[in-house]
Amino acid sequence: MELNNEEGLSLENKHKKERKELQAKIQGLKKSAKNDKSKKKEVSAEIARLEADLETRHKNEIENIQEINLKETDIVEPDVIVNNTVNKVSKAQKRRDKKLLEDRDREERIKLQEKENEHGPRNTELQCINSKLKERNLSIYKIASDGDCLYKAISHQLKTVRDIALDVEELRQKAAQYMRINKDEFMPFLSHPDTFDMLTDIEFDDYCDKITNTKVWGGQLEVRALSNCLKCPITIIQATGPDAIEQGLEFDGPPLIIAYHRHMYSLGEHYNSTQALIQDEPE
Template identity: 65%
Template sequence: MEERSGSSNELELLENKHRKEKKELQAHIQSLKKVAKNDKTKKKELTAEIARLETELDNRHKKEIELTFKESPPDTEVGNLNENEPNKVKVSKAQKRREKREQQEREREQQIKLQEKENIHGPRNTENQAISNILKEMKLKVYPIPSDGDCLYQAISHQILAKKQQSIPVDKLRQNTSKYIKEHKEDFMPFMSHPETCDMLTDTEFEEYCEKIISTKVWGGQIEIRALSNYLKCPITVIQATGPASIQQGEEFEGPSLIITYHRHMYSLGEHYNSTQDLEDNVIEYDDT
């Protein structure tokens, strides 16, 4: 009867683990919903993402329960082995865990391959192709920038080095962007609103907004692009796949335009900026520290 008790305990522990994981998933889903609250495009992506996460978790839980019963069948009795029967090779628990991980890895690789096929005509590839076509007409190509919250500032830093042979690190760009917005509060306040209430920012919220530009890796958008263009006194061109092919800032300034790309679908539930370079150029190294 000890074998049955052990199997029962394992199943109970597994069920507790599954309940905890379901709660964690629901908390994660709620946080994703907050991010996509006011964006219809994100909401569509989020619905598919939630369905995928729930399906994956449900399938994994079923497999774990099935595996638990295979490893410790509830009706197994101790002492039922016939001593005259030849000894059967027992598979250790460590070996079973290895086989399980290998099986999961094979399934994961298969899912990746299927996802890649689905993405061929998905929004990300469609967007990237559209941007590439626009850039080719300009004899340019995308210069990839890491997705770490600094993508706008890193893209601008790369462009300044490429177009003006000047090195301005990301931290300095953030500091000067924040300073310029603060000093021209009356110009920017009418275009700034609270992300949840959509109300105009209070004075305190405005100060907090400017402080976050310096102290965090908060993502930069149209407000920051306008401030960057004005403080650098140079035009900035943003290439995108939908809407106008390009958005111009600082056309009143002279000099070559800093050309970056805007991607709505580059990463799940988040926008992204890349830089550009001439088609025939190799990768341009620059210091963003």
């Protein structure tokens, strides 16, 4: 079944815009890994995941609207024919029919959303991460999604695994300080979000200032900085790509193990910490 014209054009324009935004993001990722072979492999995997996620979501959105349109065709026309006589439906009855249609649409949307959530990217990702953690006798330790999730996860791991107490502010300062001292190591992996050009020295300093003074989200570069300045291995468990990303393997001692989620919250990417698996703990 085809979409009606208004819905079809609206959804098509939305999909075109999202595909255009994805291509811009892909170009930025490619530029960030231009001169780093090891980074290129990671970026290629990330690009493949982004393209697959977008294609799946677009397909689901089209199918959802098609099912809703199909339901609408089941509603009886306002004028009912009985024994070859047209019985005019009252305005009150038409309002009731309209409300019935709206209620059916709402219920159908709820059912479709529940079905999508059950097998959606968030739950699928969570089940995969839980399975990988279980192999290590670990489970997720939930961290609030407030911009500090990486630093809170590392802080929890330091205390749990190594009995070292460092709060979020201290970890942010250490990461920024290490990146400033080792600018040449990090500059090639940072680009301006609008131009995708490598950051200038001033922009790099501003980037480090934001790590220290704001709740800006931390990523792979900050993980590397923390691993190196703490002289501690850090392992990141994720659902797609390599089972785990390991940083600082040259350092001794047990690794800090955290989980990386791409679909945990609507705001985007998120880090959780981990803890020892409790017997018979539900996933």
